[in-house]
Amino acid sequence: MALIVQKYGGTSVANTERIRAVAERVVSIAKEGNQVIVVVSAMAGETDKFVGFANEITDSPDEREMDLLLSSGERVTSALMAMAIQKRGQKSMSFTGRQVGIMTDSSHTKAMIEEIEASRLRTALDEGKVPVVAGFQGINEFQDVTTLGRGGSDTTAVAIAAALKADACEIYTDVEGVYTADPRIVPDARKMDRISYDEMLEMASLGAKVLHGRAVEFAKKYDVPLVVRSSFNQAPGTLVTKEDGVMEKIVVTGVTHDKNQARITIMGVPDRPGIAAAIFNAISEANINVDMIVQNISNVDHATDISFTVSRADGNRAYDIIQKVSNQMGTKGVDMNTNVAKVSIVGVGMQSHFGVAAEMFEVLAKNEINIMMISTSEIKISCVVDDHETEKAVKVLHDTFALAKQ
Amino acid sequence: MALIVQKYGGTSVANTERIRAVAERVVSIAKEGNQVIVVVSAMAGETDKFVGFANEITDSPDEREMDLLLSSGERVTSALMAMAIQKRGQKSMSFTGRQVGIMTDSSHTKAMIEEIEASRLRTALDEGKVPVVAGFQGINEFQDVTTLGRGGSDTTAVAIAAALKADACEIYTDVEGVYTADPRIVPDARKMDRISYDEMLEMASLGAKVLHGRAVEFAKKYDVPLVVRSSFNQAPGTLVTKEDGVMEKIVVTGVTHDKNQARITIMGVPDRPGIAAAIFNAISEANINVDMIVQNISNVDHATDISFTVSRADGNRAYDIIQKVSNQMGTKGVDMNTNVAKVSIVGVGMQSHFGVAAEMFEVLAKNEINIMMISTSEIKISCVVDDHETEKAVKVLHDTFALAKQ
Numbered sequence: 001m002a003l004i005v006q007k008y009g010g011t012s013v014a015n016t017e018r019i020r021a022v023a024e025r026v027v028s029i030a031k032e033g034n035q036v037i038v039v040v041s042a043m044a045g046e047t048d049k050f051v052g053f054a055n056e057i058t059d060s061p062d063e064r065e066m067d068l069l070l071s072s073g074e075r076v077t078s079a080l081m082a083m084a085i086q087k088r089g090q091k092s093m094s095f096t097g098r099q100v101g102i103m104t105d106s107s108h109t110k111a112m113i114e115e116i117e118a119s120r121l122r123t124a125l126d127e128g129k130v131p132v133v134a135g136f137q138g139i140n141e142f143q144d145v146t147t148l149g150r151g152g153s154d155t156t157a158v159a160i161a162a163a164l165k166a167d168a169c170e171i172y173t174d175v176e177g178v179y180t181a182d183p184r185i186v187p188d189a190r191k192m193d194r195i196s197y198d199e200m201l202e203m204a205s206l207g208a209k210v211l212h213g214r215a216v217e218f219a220k221k222y223d224v225p226l227v228v229r230s231s232f233n234q235a236p237g238t239l240v241t242k243e244d245g246v247m248e249k250i251v252v253t254g255v256t257h258d259k260n261q262a263r264i265t266i267m268g269v270p271d272r273p274g275i276a277a278a279i280f281n282a283i284s285e286a287n288i289n290v291d292m293i294v295q296n297i298s299n300v301d302h303a304t305d306i307s308f309t310v311s312r313a314d315g316n317r318a319y320d321i322i323q324k325v326s327n328q329m330g331t332k333g334v335d336m337n338t339n340v341a342k343v344s345i346v347g348v349g350m351q352s353h354f355g356v357a358a359e360m361f362e363v364l365a366k367n368e369i370n371i372m373m374i375s376t377s378e379i380k381i382s383c384v385v386d387d388h389e390t391e392k393a394v395k396v397l398h399d400t401f402a403l404a405k406q
Numbered sequence: 407m408a409l410i411v412q413k414y415g416g417t418s419v420a421n422t423e424r425i426r427a428v429a430e431r432v433v434s435i436a437k438e439g440n441q442v443i444v445v446v447s448a449m450a451g452e453t454d455k456f457v458g459f460a461n462e463i464t465d466s467p468d469e470r471e472m473d474l475l476l477s478s479g480e481r482v483t484s485a486l487m488a489m490a491i492q493k494r495g496q497k498s499m500s501f502t503g504r505q506v507g508i509m510t511d512s513s514h515t516k517a518m519i520e521e522i523e524a525s526r527l528r529t530a531l532d533e534g535k536v537p538v539v540a541g542f543q544g545i546n547e548f549q550d551v552t553t554l555g556r557g558g559s560d561t562t563a564v565a566i567a568a569a570l571k572a573d574a575c576e577i578y579t580d581v582e583g584v585y586t587a588d589p590r591i592v593p594d595a596r597k598m599d600r601i602s603y604d605e606m607l608e609m610a611s612l613g614a615k616v617l618h619g620r621a622v623e624f625a626k627k628y629d630v631p632l633v634v635r636s637s638f639n640q641a642p643g644t645l646v647t648k649e650d651g652v653m654e655k656i657v658v659t660g661v662t663h664d665k666n667q668a669r670i671t672i673m674g675v676p677d678r679p680g681i682a683a684a685i686f687n688a689i690s691e692a693n694i695n696v697d698m699i700v701q702n703i704s705n706v707d708h709a710t711d712i713s714f715t716v717s718r719a720d721g722n723r724a725y726d727i728i729q730k731v732s733n734q735m736g737t738k739g740v741d742m743n744t745n746v747a748k749v750s751i752v753g754v755g756m757q758s759h760f761g762v763a764a765e766m767f768e769v770l771a772k773n774e775i776n777i778m779m780i781s782t783s784e785i786k787i788s789c790v791v792d793d794h795e796t797e798k799a800v801k802v803l804h805d806t807f808a809l810a811k812q
Contacts, residue, residue: 016462053486056422058493065492068500069485072478079475080459086471087464094474099549143505 002167003035003125007135007157010044011174012231013077016084022172022231023084026130030090035125037164039135039157040081042073047150063108067137067147070109071097074134074153082132092130095121097145100131102138102156104146110287111138111146113155116163133160151212158215162222169224171211172231177238178203178210180403181255185394188404192253193236196243199253199346200226202380206256206344216240243348251349251356252401257390259341261291262315263372264322265307268332275329279306282325288314292342292375292384303332307373309384312338340372341387345397346380357381363400369393408573409441409531413541413563416450417580418637419483422490428578428637429490432536436496441531443572444538445563446487448479469514473543473553476515477503480540480559488538498536501527503551508544508562510552516693517544517552519561522569539566557618564621568628575630577617578637583644584609584616586809587661591800594810598659599642602649605659605752606632608786612662612750622646649754657755657762658807663800665747665793667697668721669778670728671713674738681735685712688731694720698748698781698790709738713779715790718744746778747793751803752786763787769806775799 006026013019022038030036050069054061061069078094085092101117124131135153140146148155154171161169178200179189195203197220204213210228219226219240229237247253269275276295283290293308310318319336326334350356360381364371369392373384385393398404412432419425428444436442456475460467484500491498507523530537541559546552554561560577567575584606585595601609603626610619616634625632625646635643653659675681682701689696699714716724725742732740756762766787770777775798779790791799804810 016459020463050482053422053482054489057426057486057490061489062492062499065485065488065500068481068502072482075474075481076456076459076478079471080463082471083460083467084463086468094471096474096551145502 001033001035003037003164004029005037005039005157005161005164005166005169006172007039007153007170008041008172008231009153009174010041010047012172013040013081014044016080019077019080019084023081023088025231026085027088027090030130036130037121037125037160037166038081038130038132039153039160040074040077040132041135041153043077046073046076064144067108067145070147071134071137071145074136078132078134085130085132090130091128092132093124095131095133097134097137097156098139100133100160102159104138104140104148106140106142106144106146107287108146110149111140113138113148113159116159118160118163121160121164148214151215154212154215155218158218158224158226161224162218166224168227169219170227170229170237171215172229173210174230174232175210176230176233176235177228178240178254180253181394181398182257185257185391186255186398189398190403190405192238194239194241194247195253196247196348197240198243198379199247199348200240202344202346202377203254203256206258206342206346206380206382211240247348249349251347251353252345252403253347253349254403255343255345255394255397255401257341257343257394259387259390260312261309261340261342261384261387262312262318262336262338263307263309263340263384264315264318265305265335266322266326266331267305267335268303269306270329270331271302271304276306278329279322279325282321283310283318286317286321288318292373292382294373294375309340309342309373339387340384341390342382342384343390343393343397344380344382345401348379350380351378359400360397363396364393367392367396407439407441409443409570410435411443411445411563411567411570411572411575412578413445413559413576414447414578414637415559415580416447416453418578419446419487420450422486425483425486425490429487429494431637432491433494433496436536442536443527443531443566443570444487444536445541445559445566446480446483446538447541447559449483452479452482470550473514473551476553477540477543477551480542484538484540491536491538496536497534498538499530501537501539503540503543503562504545506539506566508565510544510546510554512546512548512550512552514552516555517546519544519554519565522565524566524569527566527570554620557621560618560621561624564624564630564632567630568624572630574633575625576633576635576643577621578635579616580636580638581616582636582639582641583634584646584660586659587800587804588663591663591797592661592804595804596809596811598644600645600647600653601659602653602754603646604649604785605754606646608750608752608783609660609662612664612748612752612786612788617646653754655755657753657759658751658809659753659755660809661749661751661800661803661807663747663749663796665796666718667715667746667748667790667793668718668724668742668744669713669715669746669790670721670724671711671741672728672732672737673711673741674709675712676735676737677708677710682712684735685728685731688727689716689724692723692727694724698779698788700779700781715746715748715779745793746790747796748788748790749796749799749803750786750788751807754785756787757784765806766803769802770799773798773802
């Protein structure tokens with residue numbers, strides 16, 4: 001008897017027909033003698049609807065109120081899913097984040113899980129019930145509802161799997177797994193059977209939408225085997241797990257891209273200690289995540305240019321903050337470019353292979369794609385390019401590193 | 407400085423435009439130096455949408471799950487309303503039923519309030535905030551969400567007003583107050599300035615939809631002055647309060663009707679002690695409310711006919727139960743008529759006036775409206791008639807008792 005946590009995303013529970021289909025799947029796995037915990041997202045479109053309502057009311061919604069608003073969609077799905085499972089003769093009950101005991105910090109709209117109590121979940125399992133958990137939410141010390149940020153239901157599922165030492169955590173979505181590149185751009189992209197946590201982390205942070213990065217970190221930390229698969233068929237999906245010998249022989253595992261980028265450049269920053277800290281503290285206080293940072297060294301006028309990227313949605317807010325900071329420190333001005341994209345290659349094998357970066361820059365150059373910024377880690381290389389070049393860049397890299405189907 | 411609880415129903419918060427209009431109203435009252443607590447319903451149509459989803463999934467939804475599902479709509483409105491109030495420069499925060507501390511019993515979908523803790527609400531008021539409470543919901547001893555039944559947001563508002571000893575509880579709706587009859591049937595129906603709790607209770611229980619009966623009982627018990635008024639204009643509305651001398655001089659205050667009725671008749675019931683108890687216990691165990699009961703005495707064959715009414719939605723369920731009970735006790739059969747309506751006159755003045763009932767029966771007879779059942783209390787007389795006669799009956803009674811506008 002295995003304990004399996006299954007998370008179903010918005011498209012998997014988009015309407016009552018889909019909810020019934022998922023319930024069927026859940027019950028068949030439970031009937032095979034497994035204990036199953038289901039984690040659900042809001043029905044597709046619901047969260048966007050709520051955000052639309054909030055935007056119609058105010059341009060700066062209070063984040064505590066946003067969390068109460070946004071958490072409602074998952075509650076609705078959890079109640080409907082529990083009903084659909086019960087209808088098939090299987091005992092089931094819904095759980096809100098609070099009822100699971102998901103305690104978070106108070107960073108509304110992007111809260112971090114601090115503890116999962118889970119005793120009520122264990123009782124339900126012991127009673128032969130399938131618990132259906134409303135994903136994406138917890139409560140803070142004031143008993144206020146918090147949400148874990150977009151994609152937070154993945155995190156809920158993995159955190160519960162870790163807390164209960166589940167045998168597997170399955171993430172159900174509308175694609176069959178993790179691909180070597182976006183199949184809409186590269187038609188011969190290949191579905192991977194296995195990928196390491198670290199590679200998946202890079203893929204997620206670089207824009208591959210199948211799995212939330214925080215969920216992967218959690219899975220890595222607590223060694224939870226993750227499976228990404230489709231709720232629309234029985235295909236086996238992609239296993240996200242620890243590195244093994246086979247993985248290391250493959251230099252590049254995948255190519256990924258992210259068009260949701262904006263680049264901000266501060267020109268002529270005085271070259272004084274503490275300047276970078278002043279800039280990025282101001283950004284982080286506004287809860288904006290900075291992705292890549294590049295600083296051009298200048299020995300001529302003791303001034304330097306600093307460029308960084310943020311998500312396009314945060315662009316205007318970041319630009320306004322930087323304008324103010326920049327005026328105070330006497331720079332030569334601020335520039336923002338929202339027509340940029342990030343293209344990256346990922347692979348654990350890179351660690352022991354030389355020349356991968358050079359090969360990437362060369363093939364982009366040969367295809368007349370200008371590189372604006374570069375950022376590297378042990379297992380990934382990212383280039384910021386003009387967003388009109390994204391598709392071309394992904395295709396030529398996928399070819400160069402021979403990632404296509406055999 | 408007054409403490410005012412304002413409840414806004416579904417049509418008053420039907421969309422973000424309406425929510426903004428209500429916020430405007432709330433803020434202007436707060437700016438006059440009053441403390442305001444807002445109680446909100448779900449946006450019009452939301453609760454029906456959720457019920458529709460549940461019905462697509464199962465024909466017998468679990469009531470615990472129904473409550474989690476149904477409580478979501480009010481939470482959404484409370485978050486949006488708090489944002490809209492904040493947007494107008496007034497401090498505000500949302501409260502779920504749990505955060506208010508509304509403790510109920512465990513009768514899911516029709517829970518009764520047992521206690522309101524409200525300390526967090528008091529703190530918010532002391533901090534100059536307008537609390538916005540999600541109506542219709544509480545939690546039980548297991549920390550599960552419960553709902554108070556349809557119209558339960560009225561009860562939430564009155565219960566909070568009672569717990570905090572508010573100066574008034576205003577129920578905002580899409581009509582201007584309580585009328586002497588339904589204005590869609592009687593064009594010259596008059597809006598009342600005042601009505602007693604008892605009259606309002608009878609009006610509510612008899613089908614006048616403006617106010618939930620349980621809320622009126624609560625208001626009467628704790629002496630909370632209720633005002634029913636429109637959120638769409640500034641008209642003063644109807645005050646629901648204790649009886650006074652003026653009221654008692656008016657014999658009949660209003661005429662009301664309810665087409666949501668089904669009549670069940672059990673024929674040839676053996677005239678033995680305990681028979682009625684056996685019948686109505688079976689009905690009440692199924693959580694079906696019985697309204698009128700009439701028993702025809704028979705001295706001939708020691709058997710009697712028993713008729714009773716239930717809401718039309720409960721008709722089929724009640725009929726099935728009665729069929730079984732009836733077979734066991736050996737009656738002559740069961741009959742159901744779903745084409746019936748109840749027409750009633752209400753007024754505290756009836757207590758000291760003779761002949762009101764006779765006048766009612768006479769005018770119905772003169773207009774060839776057949777009376778199937780009669781039920782009376784100190785301040786109301788109800789007749790069950792064929793539902794096609796409803797409008798005619800209401801009109802002639804409104805005329806007879808001279809209730810029209812002056």
